[in-house]
Amino acid sequence: MIFNIQRYSTHDGPGIRTVVFLKGCSLGCRWCQNPESRARSEDLLYDSRLCLAGCDLCQQAAPEVITRTLDGLIIDRQNVNDKHITALRDCCPTTALTVCGEEKNVEAIMATVLRDKPFYDRSGGGITLSGGEPFMNPTLAQALFEASHQAGIHTAVETCLHVPWKYIEPALPFVDLFLADLKHVDEAVFQQWTDGSARRVLDNLQRLAQAGKKMIIRVPLIQGFNASEADIAAITDFAADRLQVSEIHFLPYHTLE
Known part of the structure; x- marks a missing residue:
């Protein structure tokens, strides 16, 4: 199930992209700005x-x-x-x-995605799956990645990685870029603020690194949660030492007021 398709995006991976937003997320982040994306239903x-x-x-x-x-x-x-x-x-x-929320099959979604293939080709863009958490819908995500690859379209995914590895692994050959959230490395703090497990996220990140997948680490900076010098140092040390990534994006958090 999806809840939006955004064309001509320039902030969700390289080039001009179409972003497909899938419903469903396994985290309950206290700062979530898209609570409508959490449930897998309408x-x-x-x-x-x-x-x-x-x-x-x-x-x-x-x-x-x-x-x-x-x-x-x-x-x-x-x-x-x-x-x-x-x-x-x-x-x-x-x-x-x-x-x-709307049920759409792969063919209907790809019909929209394919409209802008000339722009992807000229700008180095493509399709990005976002959410929610795209891997909460592993069958649909996998099908969209495969269809995009068959059409010669670059693929990216914005993911919190808080899902079983078995949801991610089948998609590895068809995902060109992981835009992966790394919110915190401390299990207790992560659980308190997101209702999830940092261990699951860190394990999946290391599996992606071992698989040689291209990753950009993204860190939403939340005051009181992960914005201190010590927290940022712990996150960057993990990303550099364990994942050996070359790119980390720190994203300032803006309230809706």
Whole structure:
């Protein structure tokens, strides 16, 4: 399942790229700016700023799970099912209520990706899978990597690597570049801030290095989590000594306020 396809990107790997965003992530990072990407299923997104007073189209479409109050909508998310998602997908005229997530097959996705192949060829670009965590959808990710390689398109993946190695390994021959997050090297701190295991990430990083895969390490700098001199030194030492990477990108974190 995907939740967006972004064309003409220049920040997700070399050249001009098409970024395919897959839903599903096994981490719960406290600073996550895309919480709608975490679930592998479709989600309802609501922006009260766009909601029209007096409009009740969504409540008419799904009265079992939508209630309108003076302050906006109340969504009974626990009881939203596929029938409600279908009814609500295109009902809102202002897009205050939208559905995040769409099932698309490889052929449909590649039809969009292939439109810009001349730009990839001239700029050294290609396709980047992002998320969420692309390897949470290993079958779809693998198929997109293979189809892209068959079409002569450079492939990259933005990944937190917090998945079993068996989800990653089959894709190795078809991934040209790993844009890999390295958030922290301390297990306890990593678990506290992400609900995940640093050991799994570090192990997968070392496996990629042993396989000779090209990697760019990316570090989102979060105050109180990994932005101290000691934390940065530990991350860079691991990347240089254990992974022997030549490129590390430090990404300043910006709040949404």
